[in-house]
Amino acid sequence: MLVLDQVAKRFGEVTALHPLDLAVEPGRTLVVIGPSGCGKSTLLGLMNGLVTPDSGRVTFDGEVLTPVTLMAARRRMGYVIQEGGLFPHLSAAANVTLLARTLGWPPERALARLETLAALTHFPRPALERFPGELSGGQRQRVGLMRALMLDPDVLLLDEPLGSLDPLIRFELQVELREIFRSLAKTVVMVTHDLGEAAFFADTILLMRAGRVVQHGSLEEFGARPEDPFVTRFIEAQRGHWQAGGGAP
Amino acid sequence: MMRRPITWLVPPLGFFLLLAGVAVAAEEVRIGSKKFTESVILGEAARLLMTEAGLQARHRRELGGTRILWNALLRGEIDVYPEYTGTLRAETLAKLRLKSDRALGEALGARGLRMTPPLGFNNTYALGMAADRAKALGISSISGLAAHPRLRFGFGNEFMDRADGWPALQRRYGLPQTNVRGLDHDLGYRGLVAGDIDVMDLYSTDAEIAYYGLTVLKDDLGHFPAYDAVFLYRADLETRAPGAVGALARLSGRLTDAAMARLNGAVKLKGQSEARAAADFLNAELGLEVRPGTRSAAARLWENTLVHLSLVGISLSAAIIVSIPLGVAAFRRPRAGRVILGTVGVIQTLPALALLVFMIPLLGIGAPPAIVALFLYSLLPIVRNTHAGLAGIADPLRRSALALGLTEAARLWRVELPLAAPVILAGIKTSAVINIGTATLGALIGAGGYGQPILTGIRLDDTFLILQGAIPAAALALAVQGAFEIAERHFIPRGLRARGLTT
Numbered sequence: 001m002l003v004l005d006q007v008a009k010r011f012g013e014v015t016a017l018h019p020l021d022l023a024v025e026p027g028r029t030l031v032v033i034g035p036s037g038c039g040k041s042t043l044l045g046l047m048n049g050l051v052t053p054d055s056g057r058v059t060f061d062g063e064v065l066t067p068v069t070l071m072a073a074r075r076r077m078g079y080v081i082q083e084g085g086l087f088p089h090l091s092a093a094a095n096v097t098l099l100a101r102t103l104g105w106p107p108e109r110a111l112a113r114l115e116t117l118a119a120l121t122h123f124p125r126p127a128l129e130r131f132p133g134e135l136s137g138g139q140r141q142r143v144g145l146m147r148a149l150m151l152d153p154d155v156l157l158l159d160e161p162l163g164s165l166d167p168l169i170r171f172e173l174q175v176e177l178r179e180i181f182r183s184l185a186k187t188v189v190m191v192t193h194d195l196g197e198a199a200f201f202a203d204t205i206l207l208m209r210a211g212r213v214v215q216h217g218s219l220e221e222f223g224a225r226p227e228d229p230f231v232t233r234f235i236e237a238q239r240g241h242w243q244a245g246g247g248a249p
Numbered sequence: 250m251m252r253r254p255i256t257w258l259v260p261p262l263g264f265f266l267l268l269a270g271v272a273v274a275a276e277e278v279r280i281g282s283k284k285f286t287e288s289v290i291l292g293e294a295a296r297l298l299m300t301e302a303g304l305q306a307r308h309r310r311e312l313g314g315t316r317i318l319w320n321a322l323l324r325g326e327i328d329v330y331p332e333y334t335g336t337l338r339a340e341t342l343a344k345l346r347l348k349s350d351r352a353l354g355e356a357l358g359a360r361g362l363r364m365t366p367p368l369g370f371n372n373t374y375a376l377g378m379a380a381d382r383a384k385a386l387g388i389s390s391i392s393g394l395a396a397h398p399r400l401r402f403g404f405g406n407e408f409m410d411r412a413d414g415w416p417a418l419q420r421r422y423g424l425p426q427t428n429v430r431g432l433d434h435d436l437g438y439r440g441l442v443a444g445d446i447d448v449m450d451l452y453s454t455d456a457e458i459a460y461y462g463l464t465v466l467k468d469d470l471g472h473f474p475a476y477d478a479v480f481l482y483r484a485d486l487e488t489r490a491p492g493a494v495g496a497l498a499r500l501s502g503r504l505t506d507a508a509m510a511r512l513n514g515a516v517k518l519k520g521q522s523e524a525r526a527a528a529d530f531l532n533a534e535l536g537l538e539v540r541p542g543t544r545s546a547a548a549r550l551w552e553n554t555l556v557h558l559s560l561v562g563i564s565l566s567a568a569i570i571v572s573i574p575l576g577v578a579a580f581r582r583p584r585a586g587r588v589i590l591g592t593v594g595v596i597q598t599l600p601a602l603a604l605l606v607f608m609i610p611l612l613g614i615g616a617p618p619a620i621v622a623l624f625l626y627s628l629l630p631i632v633r634n635t636h637a638g639l640a641g642i643a644d645p646l647r648r649s650a651l652a653l654g655l656t657e658a659a660r661l662w663r664v665e666l667p668l669a670a671p672v673i674l675a676g677i678k679t680s681a682v683i684n685i686g687t688a689t690l691g692a693l694i695g696a697g698g699y700g701q702p703i704l705t706g707i708r709l710d711d712t713f714l715i716l717q718g719a720i721p722a723a724a725l726a727l728a729v730q731g732a733f734e735i736a737e738r739h740f741i742p743r744g745l746r747a748r749g750l751t752t
Contacts, residue, residue: 048652074654085649089667089742102659131744147653157652 001026001155001187002047007056009042016042018211019056026154029181029188031198034208035234040191043208044159047189048077061154075099077155078148082163084140086132086147092139093128096146117146120180138169145177149184156181158190162197174200195238207231277305278490281318281327281695284311285434286516286523286708287372287454287509291331294527295480295497297539301531302496310523311704312614312695314407315340321695323360326613328486329497332364333372335476339413350477361484365494366501367477370454370509374408374473376418376466377451379441383464390467391422394448398425403446405434413473414450421472435708454506456514478504503534517709546717549702554721556616557698560688561725564620565681568627572680573673575628576635577661590633597629601687605694619688619696626687627680634676638669671741678733685726689718699725 002024009017017039024030024047032040045051046058049070058065060073086095096117097110105113118125121142132140141161148156161177162170178201181188192198198205199219207214207222207230214234215227226232278299282292292308299306309327312318319341321327337357338347347353350367357364376391383389386397394400408414409431418424432440437449438457451458451465458465480497487494508530515526524541531537544552575593579586596604604625608618642665650664666673692700699718706715738746 050648050652071654071656074652077652079649079652081645081649083645085645087646087649087664087668088744089670090744098663099653099655102655102663131742133744 001061002189003059004043004046005057005059007046007053007058009039009046009051009054015211017046020213022206022213022216024155024187024189025203026187027185028203029190029201030204030206031202032189032191032206032208033193033195033198034214036193037210038208039211040193040208041159044157044189044191047155048074048079048157075103075151076153077157078145078151078153080141080144080148080156080158080161082160083137084132084144084147086140086143088132091129091131092123092135092143095132095143096150098147100150113150114146117149120149121146122176136169137165138173141165141173145180153186155187155189158188160191160193163192177201195235207234209234277307278329278486278493279327280306280308281312281321281330282308282310283315283318283330284313284693284704284708285452286513287452288331289523289708290512290516290527291368291478291480293523293541294500294531295329295331297524297527297531297537297541298496298499299490299493300542301537301539302492304490304493304496309615309695311692311701311708313693315411317609317614317694320609321614322362322481322483324613325483326615328489328493329480329482331368331478332481333476333478334364334367335373335413335474336411337481339474340411343412357481358484362481363484363486363494364479364481365497367479368500369478369502369504370506371475371477372452372454372506372509373468373476374413375451375453375468376448377441377458377463378448378466379444380462380464382444382447383466388466389464390469391418391424391472392469393466394424394426395422399428400426400447401445402426402429402448403432403437403440404429404450405437406431407434408450418472421470433707435710439710454509454513456510456517459510460514460518478509499535504530508534520709520711550717550721553697553699553701553718554725556696557685557688557722557725560616560619560623560691560696560698561681561684564623564688565627565677565684567620567624568631568680568684569677571624572628572631572676573635573666576632576673577639577666579632579636580639586636590636593629593632596625601626601690602693605690609694614695616691616696618694619691623684623688623691627684630676630679630683631673632676634672634679635669638672638676639665641672642668667742668745671737671745674733674737674741678730681729681733682726685722685729689722 004020004022006019006021007017008015008019020043032043034040042051046053047060049058049065061076063069063073065073086092087098090098093114096114097105100110100113114128117123118128123139123142123146127135127139132143135143144161162173165173174197181201188201190201202219204217205219205222206216209230215222215231222231222235280292280295280299282288289310292310296306296308312321312327315332315336318327318330318332322330334350334353338353342353342356345356347356354364376394378388388394388397404415410416415429430446434450437446438461440446441449441463442461451463453465457463480500482494482497512526512530515521515529516523522541528539528541531539575589579589601622604622605619608622612618612621646664646668650660655663688698689700689703691698692704699722701718702714703718706712706718
């Protein structure tokens, strides 16, 4: 689905990403994890062209991402960020349907899709007419998800989607999100710094450190066959954390 | 939820474009006058004589100094204005060194202009001092000034740099004074009486000379030529408006020095309108029965309001239409943006008055140059705020818009401009308020508006008249500011108002 081929990125003097190969398998959930500054958000940005690679190439569904192909590719990739990145001047409903409307969808079709998504994400109907500033953090996150799903994309890219939520709501949303991913059978790439969350969602985990991949595999493989002492250190540092979080498989 | 963005722009734009439709012009004899009382009285007399002869006549009063009137006549923006032979020979056509009025007539003819026979009075330049001061220093002639280098001179701005004005006078008499400043002619009298200056330039028919008992210094070297008053008109006037030249000529030889000084006094010291003074003279001297036809204060206020609103409306609407795309371009292309912001910034630093005067050689006098100057003056706040509004959009929102796959146009219209709208609207509001104030200067180049009573009030030292322009201008600025605040409440999306921020 998404293939990165010797992709590298520098920001000025800092190498954000050393040359990297990665193939994201369709219908699976890949979680990218690592300490802050390890390049995981850069990796996600490269996938939908928010970050332009200095070298190498990104291929989506067999097509190399270029300025020409980018627009169409982005519409097949939903993108969710912390706090949802909602447009404050538009109501929740208008945020979700904005792209569809600019593409000329008839209002009834947009409305029907909105209803489906609200049901899917358990979003209260009356809140659809509220503005982002009038919603709770969890509600904003659901709107962000609905907006990403509006065009029924093949891929969902999530950058620390639940990072700003308090633990209870976060747990609730994690469960719901996993349900949604499984029921829709989407290809999902999620960035997080929380191993518990990673373990809860992931089919495979990509552990990064200082712009390089340390290990790519299942959590079991990380425990049984660590490819680097850092893998063990990282897991140990987070272990108590994810047990207490209660989200481990 | 399907509301189109930027709809908030439509009502204010429509409002101003509607007002812009008020600008007017009809085929008629256009009379100009300079910005001093005598010239305005003569302009009114010309208007009354034209009207008496059954012609359509309009008097554009107080257009400015000699050069503005002369150029306006050459371009055909006006058909006639009162002038002085001395001014033409010693200033306007000084390079030709014309020896006689006959030679002057030929030189004018070569430029498509004519002049009437002299009206009768000679309004020469003179220098004057307060009588007690002149007496105390023992000065009675211009030569006598040379012995007192510390005297403070205050001259009308035109006199300061006319060919027959201060520079030539200084050379001719070898005057050593260095404390010389330019000021408005009518303010000079107040400065002289208050003791702020010692010597000023006079027009010999000024009513204030007798009123303040000033000492007129003798031009003992004969520097100033004769300044016989005439009407200067375009050679095509007679064909365009048959009878107009004959009407003007009725005044030739009828206005003595004493009569002109009396008329000036009636206006400047007794507070009569120029039209009333001119009508009284024509009726008494020529046996006419003309009525001054002055309009009520309310009618004048209404007319000034319409003119002022059209100046502001047209220039501001154009500035909005141009500035927002410029601000967007400045944001999209930072390198071009520096040039754009730098250029509109430089325009803003030009003094408004200078900007207005720069427009005269390009666009002549009246509303068009004033509108262009006001337009240029209105650019910066809108361009800068559009740029700042776009630059202030938070990065996550920008990334979200990109990642959604919105086209560039959709991002601009649906996301960026609506988010920047409160800042852009604030820029437009700033421009509008500056524009309303600056537009009062438009009267200096014949554009009318609230500046007209202010200008006349300064000339006549009439505070009440000044307030008739100043108060409505201030009230209009407040009203427009209020209108924008209502517009903000209606047209800024609720989501932005609730937070009060775009970021």
